[in-house]
Amino acid sequence: MLGEYKPAVVSFHFGLPSAELLARVRSWGSKILSSATTVEEALWLEAHGADAVIAQGLEAGGHRGIFLSEDVNSQVGTFALLPQVVRAVKIPVIAAGGIAGAGGVAAAMALGAAGAQVGTAYLLCPEATTSAVHRAALKSEAARRTMLTNLFTGRPARGIVNRIMRELGPISAVAPAFPLATSAMGPLRAASERRGSGDFSPMWAGQNVTGCKEIPAADLTRQLAARV
Numbered sequence: 001m002l003g004e005y006k007p008a009v010v011s012f013h014f015g016l017p018s019a020e021l022l023a024r025v026r027s028w029g030s031k032i033l034s035s036a037t038t039v040e041e042a043l044w045l046e047a048h049g050a051d052a053v054i055a056q057g058l059e060a061g062g063h064r065g066i067f068l069s070e071d072v073n074s075q076v077g078t079f080a081l082l083p084q085v086v087r088a089v090k091i092p093v094i095a096a097g098g099i100a101g102a103g104g105v106a107a108a109m110a111l112g113a114a115g116a117q118v119g120t121a122y123l124l125c126p127e128a129t130t131s132a133v134h135r136a137a138l139k140s141e142a143a144r145r146t147m148l149t150n151l152f153t154g155r156p157a158r159g160i161v162n163r164i165m166r167e168l169g170p171i172s173a174v175a176p177a178f179p180l181a182t183s184a185m186g187p188l189r190a191a192s193e194r195r196g197s198g199d200f201s202p203m204w205a206g207q208n209v210t211g212c213k214e215i216p217a218a219d220l221t222r223q224l225a226a227r228v
Contacts, residue, residue: 015067035065057097061206086112100211121211133198154178163199
């Protein structure tokens with residue numbers, strides 16, 4: 001499907017696909033990006049054909065890009081990871097995790113990043129497909145407490161703490177393997193959301209929600225780039 005559109009950039013998570021598939025992506029003229037959560041992962045991505053590395057700090061919302069290990073204790077913060085990755089690889093490095101405003105973008109660039117990747121700040125934008133219960137949680141005091149959990153997908157991902165994370169996890173050995181946990185949780189999630197509750201929903205968010213704004217994404221992007 002992607003081959004029809006030949007996108008300028010194809011970004012991967014959890015490492016890279018097979019060499020054959022990667023070669024097909026490169027034949028479109030696409031630049032290849034992928035996430036690294038450690039220096040070792042960044043070096044692996046560089047050696048296996050990535051054109052740029054996304055240095056994903058522990059603060060980042062959503063799924064960890066971890067792929068060389070399952071040990072989440074190996075994970076460090078963005079501004080500890082970023083300069084180490086910049087020194088270790090020769091390809092451009094993009095900073096991700098906990099960056100929620102123009103100051104954070106500027107700080108990342110000052111530490112050698114070629115760019116900044118921002119996710120959580122956009123979750124309240126009108127263009128985002130964020131659910132009603134997720135939006136409500138992001139605007140509440142609950143958003144100040146996030147944890148890594150494997151309950152919703154089978155892989156560690158950072159989200160706002162809710163009932164199921166408190167009662168069963170946040171990390172549980174009995175969670176189905178990725179991605180089977182998603183369908184296992186589906187009926188509970190659907191029933192809960194129909195009642196206006198996010199008790200069983202994955203409400204992904206980074207550790208810094210201060211940049212979340214209910215403004216058009218284009219306007220938010222201009223604000224984030226204001227000090228670059």
